[in-house]
Amino acid sequence: MSAPPSYRSTVSALAFGQIICWAALYYAFSSFVLPMQRALGWSKPALMGAFTVGLALWGATSYAVGAAIDRGRGRAVMGFGAALAGAGFLLWSRVDSLPMLYLTWALLGAAMAMTLYEPAFNVLTKRFPDRYVRGITTLTLVGGFASTLSFPACAWLMAWCGWRGALAVVGALLLLVVAPLHTWALRGTPQHAVPHARPDAAADSTLHDALRERSFWLLTASFTFYSFAAAALWAHLMPAFAAKGRSEAQALAVVVWFGPAQVLGRLLHYVFGRRITPRVLGLAVLGGLPVSLAIFALADHTLALLVFALLFGFANGLVTIVRGSLVPDYFGREHVGRISGAMSGIALLARAAAPLATAWLLLALPGYREMLLVLSAVGVAALVAFALAERPARS
Known part of the structure; x- marks a missing residue:
């Protein structure tokens, strides 16, 4: 079996995944509000309700995601999360009713919990217990450009192939590039991925x-x-x-x-x-x-x-x-x-x-x-x- 990717390769792959996932799952929604409103005639509160559903599912599934990573399933979580995000965007590109839109954003909310920052931080902490702080810093630095990427990229894609086509392109990127990249980056167990002994901290607050x-x-x-x-x-x-x-x-x-x-x-x-x-x-x-x-x-x-x-x-x-x-x-x-x-x-x-x-x-x-x-x-x-x-x- 081939050796797992190096620290630098893992951090680089996850950083690329973070900027794409944040740009798509969190920042892109605002760019599609007006085009969807013009095309489908739905009210702004109805459209914003879909994003609300996504954010609520993000919060509701975060604990389960963290528990799965604690059980050593970080690779499956982040790989499946990116694939679920891709499938959600492909489904979003086909929506023709509000219930379908809300179902789509329920899926995308779960994908947020499996891909955005926290799961990547937790995976790095477990795989590289002596070097995770710098890795987390790198992810936040790269992820900070997600909004800069998202708005012009969405505008360019919509000008090129319409709002439905733009959503389909983003879905394909998540499904065919980011999901395999996450799966590759987190394969195997690095040699130094051993748990740290926690010091006694009786004075700390429960x-x-x-x-x-x-x-x-x-x-x-x-x-x-x-x-x-x-x-x-x-x-x-x-x-x-x-x-x-x-x-x-x-x-x-x-x-x-x-x-x-x-x-x-x-x-x-x-x-x-x-x-x-x-x-x-x-x-x-x-x-x-x-x-x-x-x-x-x-x-x-x-x-x-x-x-x-x-x-x-x-x-x-x-x-x-x-x-x-x-x-x-x-x-x-x-x-x-x-x-x-x-x-x-x-x-x-x-x-x-x-x-x-x-x-x-x-x-x-x-x-x-x-x-x-x-x-x-x-x-x-x-x-x-x-x-x-x-x-x-x-x-």
Whole structure:
């Protein structure tokens, strides 16, 4: 039997898979909202409901995916996840009814749980226990360009072969390229994939301890508000630009800066992060969200819109790092999986509800400007909750 791929080959393959999977499964939906609405005549809330179903299934299946990886089935999870994503896009390209669209996004939501970041992080941690941190950093750096790839690629594909053809091309890429690549990259067991002995950490908080801490609930509220506002923006991004009277090309000239800003934020953190505490970084990141959304709501000048893209991308690139570093800093490392899972479960529900909730909100508001200001206020609430969440004292 041939030797398993090297560390570098595995990380490179998974990084390629991450940028394609994030571009397709998370960022592409907004690009297809208006073409589908024109072609099929469905309302915006009905379309956003499909994305909500996908996000809800992502959250609902995440625990089962993690358990499967813990049992050594990471290769099957990531290979099947990419294949399921490809099949879902092919099915999406044929939808002619709302129930079929919702079923498609239920499948794509499960595929999200099997492919986007967390399963790749967990697989790397198990396969390369001494080198996984740099591998995870590489995945987030490469994945940060997914939004930069997604919007122009979707626009080009739709101009070339229509929205149905574009979906079919993406499905074929996932099914015929990414799925086999995942399967190849994770074959065999590297020689050094041995479990680490965990040190005793009697002073660390259990989940039961954390649930009794005020800071746990404030942090949960903060990340839930952030998830809601960010997910709502991603789902309504292209329609919001259209409401400003911007053409698709003008919108793309702005949104392509999300990816570089995300990557810049992660690079700066990689270089200088040891000098900044997670709390200080969190205050800066969470402060960037409401400011960027307010700029997007009120500004019409291209320069101001570029400032929005850079500020939002910078904050969005660092928020995962903030949460990942703050939870063990506040509650210890021994039970970080359970504590983080409890926090993320609530945030995932908010993220799932955001596209549909804001679509209905639009029916009660004059337009996207007002909706974006509401989301900016949600961002302020996230910042306030974070600022009030002080580090608990542990014995």
